[in-house]
Amino acid sequence: MARPRILVLATGGTIAGMAGSATRHDYRPGQIGIEDYLARAEDLGLQADLDGRQIANIGSEDIGPAIWRVLHAQIAAALTDGAYDGIVVTHGTDTAEETAFLLDLTLATGKPVVLVGAMRPADAVGYDGLRNFANAVRVAGDGRAAGRGVLVVMGDRVFAARDVRKVRTRGSDDAFRGFPRGSVALVTPSALEWFGAPWREKSGARYTFSEHLPDVPIVYVNAGLDPDLIGRLAGPNTLGIVVAGVGEGNMPESVRVRLAQLASQGIAIVRASRVDEGLVDREPDDDTNRFVAARAFNPQKARLLLQLLLAEGIADPAAIQAAFDDPYA
Structure with a gap:
């Protein structure tokens, strides 16, 4: 069976953050570039071929329409590119639910699109980013993930973009939940268990992406x-x-x-x-x-x-x- 080829689009966040100490609380997000990050992931034994592109390298509190435009265009192109079987987006957790939902409403669903982040910086004790990343690659390389819209992988759980929300400021296991559905799958670097069939019957985008969104406070x-x-x-x-x-x-x-x-x-x-x-x-x-x-x-x-x-x-x-x-x- 051929190994899936996954496009990894990096935007920064805690998953690429550094504190300069394994026990320090404060840190700077978006310090590791995508090439360096993929080099760190080489020892994970991932069953996929990865191509990386740096879209941004910032904290997700600074994500907005300008970065969404580039991210959307890159994903849309990859969805029609026969070279790729899925897309992973590394993203800060603060606004991951917003980016995921916007992409979910404005992208086709023919291939898996997965957002992933971390709750601890890369040099912290108990860094969760590489495990989350390995999980995201497994989901993005699974053909059964298609037709489920954009997905978010955190803490060995897979959430639908429509449901996912960040509920804790700290902690790697339960920082995200889904409502009204909980998680839609359980994932580890070696296993993936879906809880139901794909729910997106229409494969096309529901809405047109617009960088110039109306003023809605x-x-x-x-x-x-x-x-x-x-x-x-x-x-x-x-x-x-x-x-x-x-x-x-x-x-x-x-x-x-x-x-x-x-x-x-x-x-x-x-x-x-x-x-x-x-x-x-x-x-x-x-x-x-x-x-x-x-x-x-x-x-x-x-x-x-x-x-x-x-x-x-x-x-x-x-x-x-x-x-x-x-x-x-």
């Missing part, structure tokens, strides 16, 4: 939130607002009134929740207020989906709600 709700904050966040070019509400997307009545006024003027309003897990369903007043319920999406993913919809001219609340109910329809 996130309003974080807290007790006693001043509704005037809405006016300070919403500028003349704002097309939508995502509310990180309390509980099931709730907010003070004064804030609700202010947002309903903006919705009546054509600004898309999506109610999400600041709670880590749980659905935000439609409530009776949503029809009157012209609000959209984020369903299973957390505020940061709701923002990306809303931006893609607005970029395609989809601004009707009912049409936006349909996309949140089933973004892959």
